[in-house]
Amino acid sequence: MGDKIAVLGAGSWGTAFSIVLADAGNDVCIWARREEVAAAINDQHENTDYLSGIELPRTITSTHDPEQALAGADVVVLAVPSQSLRENLPTFLPYVARDAVLVSLMKGVELGTLKRMSEVIEEVGDIRAERIAVVSGPNLAREIARREPAASVVACADESVATMLQQRVHSPAFRPYTSVDVLGCEYGGAYKNVVALCVGMAVGQGFGDNTTASLITRGLAETARLAMNLGANPLTLMGLAGLGDLVATCSSPLSRNRTFGEKLGQGMTVEEIYASTRQVAEGAKSCSSLRALAARTGVEAPIVDAVDEVVQGRLTTSQLMDAFISRDTKAELS
Numbered sequence: 001m002g003d004k005i006a007v008l009g010a011g012s013w014g015t016a017f018s019i020v021l022a023d024a025g026n027d028v029c030i031w032a033r034r035e036e037v038a039a040a041i042n043d044q045h046e047n048t049d050y051l052s053g054i055e056l057p058r059t060i061t062s063t064h065d066p067e068q069a070l071a072g073a074d075v076v077v078l079a080v081p082s083q084s085l086r087e088n089l090p091t092f093l094p095y096v097a098r099d100a101v102l103v104s105l106m107k108g109v110e111l112g113t114l115k116r117m118s119e120v121i122e123e124v125g126d127i128r129a130e131r132i133a134v135v136s137g138p139n140l141a142r143e144i145a146r147r148e149p150a151a152s153v154v155a156c157a158d159e160s161v162a163t164m165l166q167q168r169v170h171s172p173a174f175r176p177y178t179s180v181d182v183l184g185c186e187y188g189g190a191y192k193n194v195v196a197l198c199v200g201m202a203v204g205q206g207f208g209d210n211t212t213a214s215l216i217t218r219g220l221a222e223t224a225r226l227a228m229n230l231g232a233n234p235l236t237l238m239g240l241a242g243l244g245d246l247v248a249t250c251s252s253p254l255s256r257n258r259t260f261g262e263k264l265g266q267g268m269t270v271e272e273i274y275a276s277t278r279q280v281a282e283g284a285k286s287c288s289s290l291r292a293l294a295a296r297t298g299v300e301a302p303i304v305d306a307v308d309e310v311v312q313g314r315l316t317t318s319q320l321m322d323a324f325i326s327r328d329t330k331a332e333l334s
Ligand SMILES: NC(=O)C1=CN([C@@H]2O[C@H](COP(=O)(O)OP(=O)(O)OC[C@H]3O[C@@H](n4cnc5c(N)ncnc54)[C@H](O)[C@@H]3O)[C@@H](O)[C@H]2O)C=CC1
Pocket: 009, 010, 011, 012, 013, 014, 015, 033, 034, 050, 079, 080, 081, 082, 084, 088, 105, 106, 107, 108, 139, 140, 141, 142, 278, 279, 280, 282
């Protein structure tokens, strides 16, 4: 098998990551859910719907046919919205080569099962964890597509697989580090989306840098508390897939999660926000999963609890900030 990589999902990150893969010397075939998106990538070399204005390398092609996308691919990258992964996998799996490595780009926790994306792949595909990897870090799609320098983490339980992938994704603008802490990277990625929603709510109400820095810092403490309880290496949360991604997402107007929170803070309803964009804000769903996971684990998680309450319409964004400040006081490191 050669150096073809299949990317399943033609949204902003699937497309931007394809640029990284192409720059790193791989032939890339993107599976697009809609034929017109595949046609635009093939004919205009642009994903006009999700990454307009960015010219795609000629080594990127696209198709609506999963069999064609997956034929001859030894690396399979999954980039659909987290909550749709389970329903999509049966369409892809029959065409995935036996020894192919599956790479999740997704940052969410499944509603109901409370599973991470690699766990969903493992379960639905009956695939060993050693063949499943994740890529996670401060990687806002549009900046990556513009080839602005950035780093990320490639994690797999099998370190040799992580190293193989590291070589396949190392491009002139994209620097990957290996890790074996898949769980830590996945919780870091899912949690930062919820914290970014919360930061957005603060920004939307007009609050400044003290408020956002306080939320980011306490958000990291909360992320680490839950992830470590579930088995993460604490240093992962201090790294690119934890602190790095948290800072990037919470600071950037490009973040869909932060923007979603900002709109809530400005008074829009969840329904109005969903109607205003077709792009996914994973935290608006994963806040419920992470909340349930924290409750099941017995971990205190005031930020996911409160964000979930706001998203469910049971708390306003101004009540949320008051609730944080008036909580029972405690030691910082408790
Ligand atoms: N955009 C970014 O900067 C980054 C995104 N991610 C993660 O990558 C994952 C994918 O996100 P994006 O590409 O940004 O999302 P997006 O909203 O830009 O695109 C989602 C893609 O999935 C397709 N889609 C929507 N519903 C679907 C369904 N039910 N079944 C199959 N396909 C469906 C859409 O047509 C679109 O092609 C998410 O988990 C996100 O957290 C990770 C790092 C960076």
